[in-house]
Amino acid sequence: MASAEPVRYEPPVTPDPLVARLRERDREAFTTLCVQHRDRLYGIAWSVTRDREEARDVLQETLTSAWRSIHDLRDDVALGAWLGRIALNHARMRLRTRRRKPAEPMEDIDQWFEADGHRRDDVSAWPVRADDALDRARLAKRIEALVERLPDDARELWALADVQHLSMQEISELTGLHVANVKTRLHRTRLQLREWLAADLGRSA
Numbered sequence: 155m156a157s158a159e160p161v162r163y164e165p166p167v168t169p170d171p172l173v174a175r176l177r178e179r180d181r182e183a184f185t186t187l188c189v190q191h192r193d194r195l196y197g198i199a200w201s202v203t204r205d206r207e208e209a210r211d212v213l214q215e216t217l218t219s220a221w222r223s224i225h226d227l228r229d230d231v232a233l234g235a236w237l238g239r240i241a242l243n244h245a246r247m248r249l250r251t252r253r254r255k256p257a258e259p260m261e262d263i264d265q266w267f268e269a270d271g272h273r274r275d276d277v278s279a280w281p282v283r284a285d286d287a288l289d290r291a292r293l294a295k296r297i298e299a300l301v302e303r304l305p306d307d308a309r310e311l312w313a314l315a316d317v318q319h320l321s322m323q324e325i326s327e328l329t330g331l332h333v334a335n336v337k338t339r340l341h342r343t344r345l346q347l348r349e350w351l352a353a354d355l356g357r358s359a
Contacts, residue, residue: 170230170231172187172190173230174230176220176221176224177224177225184217191237194234194318195213195216195241196212196213197317197318198238198328199212199244200313201310201313201314201318202245202246202248202306202313203245204302208245208252209245211248212244212245215244216241220236235324235327235328238324239327239328242328246306246310249306296354297347300350300351304343307339308339308343308346309343310329311339311340311343312340312344314328314329315336315340322340
């Protein structure tokens with residue numbers, strides 16, 4: 155008779171006492187909230203707006219909204235994710251009101267990919283000079299310029315993952331996308347950037 159599998163103990167998740175203090179309109183708690191979360195929220199805002207001034211404005215709007223609507227938070231444990239979604243929404247609204255250069259639609263490259271996000275053919279090889287003649291700073295600058303060609307949703311995912319280094323789970327919680335969808339879309343975006351960069355370096359060779 156097979157032995158039963160050991161039951162893994164999962165410690166109970168303790169609600170953040172900070173939330174209770176915020177609901178009581180504790181100003182010191184609000185200061186603590188700002189200190190604990192401002193860097194991450196600023197990073198999320200910058201990932202979308204790509205503008206320091208606007209990111210600071212989004213941070214202020216996010217913290218103000220959180221203070222005003224803390225009673226809307228249903229799960230005290232999810233404070234960080236809730237704040238992140240507020241920041242993301244404020245940043246998206248600012249982006250929609252800003253006039254940007256037309257992005258190159260990702261739909262144009264769907265023919266290159268399988269349903270799981272992988273290329274149907276081999277990705278173009280990196281030009282040799284990408285390693286030999288370009289230092290990291292110049293290469294990063296080129297990538298930044300190419301990122302601006304992406305649609306907003308793809309640019310947002312790339313920045314959250316590759317600039318802010320959020321996990322797939324964190325991005326899923328922020329955007330409302332399933333983790334599998336985040337991975338697939340991010341994979342396509344990275345390959346598209348690689349394709350553009352290879353062509354760009356090839357033209358300047």
